[in-house]
Amino acid sequence: AQSVTQLDSQVPVFEEAPVELRCNYSSSVSVYLFWYVQYPNQGLQLLLKYLSGSTLVKSINGFEAEFNKSQTSFHLRKPSVHISDTAEYFCAVSVAAAGNKLTFGGGTRVLVKP
């Protein structure tokens, strides 16, 4: 079985400041890693993912995450946040053999303050 831990349930941050959301996972087999963002009363949107290759993956809106196999982590970072980045962020893993069945972390609520 897999498990995902997001250490911070809520992260307040000022506009234009950097933010890091921590994600650690546990699995006995290789996994794919994902970050999703959820705006209020909406479904999830894929932010970025790690499947293979370069351990640093980036999104089009300035987020990046680095896969660290030895630390079993996939932390999400953004060097300068905007008010519009206020949302819930979920880290998730998928075991390749099981298809796309996702195991989610508890989520981190990011509140960007002006």
Add this chain to the structure above:
Amino acid sequence: GAVVSQHPSRVICKSGTSVKIECRSLDFQATTMFWYRQFPKQSLMLMATSNEGSKATYEQGVEKDKFLINHASLTLSTLTVTSAHPEDSSFYICSATRTENTEAFFGQGTRLTVV
């Protein structure tokens, strides 16, 4: 990109009635669809996995007779909450996948309120 549409986005029903939620893949064939439930301020919990043409596989603790899932075509899966009660009020989200791609595409969710 792949689009998954979920309908309705919001529904209010009376206790004891049944509610059907639809999940459609609009521009691709989804052999597998997943149904999740999200309680307020909590993460998504997988309820069941449905494969086209076969019975859904439910996660432990999910009542299959209460949450009926049908996946009759490659573009449509439905979740029916039978004899709904206030404790069934939640945000339900579906996702759909192609077999050749690892990415899951999510619908926009359905907020169910049982009064």
